Amino acid sequence: MASFGDFIKQERENHSWTQTDFGAKIGINSSAISRIEHGTKQLSANKLPRIAELFGLDISKVKELYYSDKFAREVYKNDCPETVFSVAEETVKYLKTKRSSTKQVAVV
Secondary structure, three states: OOOHHHHHHHHHHHOOOOHHHHHHHHOOOHHHHHHHHOOOOOOOHHHHHHHHHHHOOOHHHHHHHHHHHHHHHHHHHOOOOOHHHHHHHHHHHHHHHHHHHHHHHHHO
16 A cells, blocks of 8 residues: 555646646645655645545545555654554544444533
8 A cells, every 4th residue: 555645646647737737736836746746744634635636536435545554654753563553443433433322412
C-alpha cells in the first residue's frame, strides 16, 4: 500500500495537474504539495472534502487513506508493536458503542 502522499501524487497526475495547479485548487502552494507527496508534511484534514470532490471519490475513502497513513506514521515513529492496530480497532468499536448509547439516552 502506498502512503497518502503517493495517493495524492498519483491522483494529481491522473488528472494531469501540476503541483501548482493542484495546490491552487485546494489552497496550498506547490512547495507544500511537494512536501505532502514526499511525506515530509502532513496535509490538514480540513482539505479532505475538497480533495474527495476534485478526485471524484467518496469522502470516506479519502479519510480512510489519510487517517490510516497518519496512524501508521505515528506507530512507526514511536516504534509500537503491530498489535497496536488490533487494540486501536477494538477501541474504535468501543467508542462507537459508547457514542451510540449516549445518543439513545439523549433521544429518550
